[in-house]
Amino acid sequence: MTIKDKAVLVTGANRGIGQALVEEALRRGAKRVYAGTRQPLAHLDVRVTPVKLDVTNAAQIQEAVERVESLDILINNAGIAVYDDLSDLGAIERHLAVNLFGSFNVTRSFLSLLTISKGAIVNNLSVNALAPMPIIPAYSISKAAAFSMTQSLRALLAGRGVTVHAVLTGPIDTDMSRAYEVPKASPQSAARAIFDGLENGEEDIFPDAMSHSMAESWRDGAAKALERQLATLVAGKRVEP
Numbered sequence: 001m002t003i004k005d006k007a008v009l010v011t012g013a014n015r016g017i018g019q020a021l022v023e024e025a026l027r028r029g030a031k032r033v034y035a036g037t038r039q040p041l042a043h044l045d046v047r048v049t050p051v052k053l054d055v056t057n058a059a060q061i062q063e064a065v066e067r068v069e070s071l072d073i074l075i076n077n078a079g080i081a082v083y084d085d086l087s088d089l090g091a092i093e094r095h096l097a098v099n100l101f102g103s104f105n106v107t108r109s110f111l112s113l114l115t116i117s118k119g120a121i122v123n124n125l126s127v128n129a130l131a132p133m134p135i136i137p138a139y140s141i142s143k144a145a146a147f148s149m150t151q152s153l154r155a156l157l158a159g160r161g162v163t164v165h166a167v168l169t170g171p172i173d174t175d176m177s178r179a180y181e182v183p184k185a186s187p188q189s190a191a192r193a194i195f196d197g198l199e200n201g202e203e204d205i206f207p208d209a210m211s212h213s214m215a216e217s218w219r220d221g222a223a224k225a226l227e228r229q230l231a232t233l234v235a236g237k238r239v240e241p
Contacts, residue, residue: 004029012078016174020191055102099142155231170210
């Protein structure tokens with residue numbers, strides 16, 4: 001998968017990693033970048049098409065589908081992270097609504113276009129999908145669920161020629177992690193690494209120094225081996241997600 005001359009949709013494109021992904025797609029020669037945001041967005045590059053898209057709003061998802069003429073790469077980047085202590089069920093539900101069901105519903109709605117193009121789905125997750133951070137447990141729960149969804153879609157869609165990629169980020173210098181006092185990678189460097197990983201065909205992309213340190217052990221580990229083994233259960237079968 002190369003980015004040049006491709007149509008790309010990025011959700012949560014107004015700031016942070018999403019904004020950086022839009023700019024990096026343009027730099028790599030994308031022919032069209034659909035920038036999905038909840039608020040109005042203006043961009044000077046004529047290749048950028050702003051799309052009003054709250055991933056929890058079914059009507060807006062359908063309107064976005066009607067605006068997008070063709071699609072090669074869907075990047076599910078929109079997400080929320082709020083500090084909690086698991087005392088409020090509503091916090092878990094809010095995280096799941098955006099980080100799990102939002103990504104799933106957007107993916108399902110654009111799947112026909114991605115099937116036509118033999119395209120790619122990129123889900124921006126977190127290393128907290130692999131191990132929770134106790135100060136943001138609801139976020140960690142939602143990302144773990146979204147990672148399992150990503151792995152399932154990867155197996156289910158392989159027969160259609162659609163690839164599915166997980167981005168497992170460490171700390172990135174965005175508004176979402178502003179209060180977290182640790183070394184952070186820039187959104188721009190993360191965006192470059194995400195597209196590098198996609199172009200290199202990496203199923204699981206570790207786009208920063210912290211996450212990259214565990215990449216080799218993950219790819220050679222028992223959990224990844226089990227994922228590949230279980231994926232063979234649907235290999236060659238037509239399955240509708």
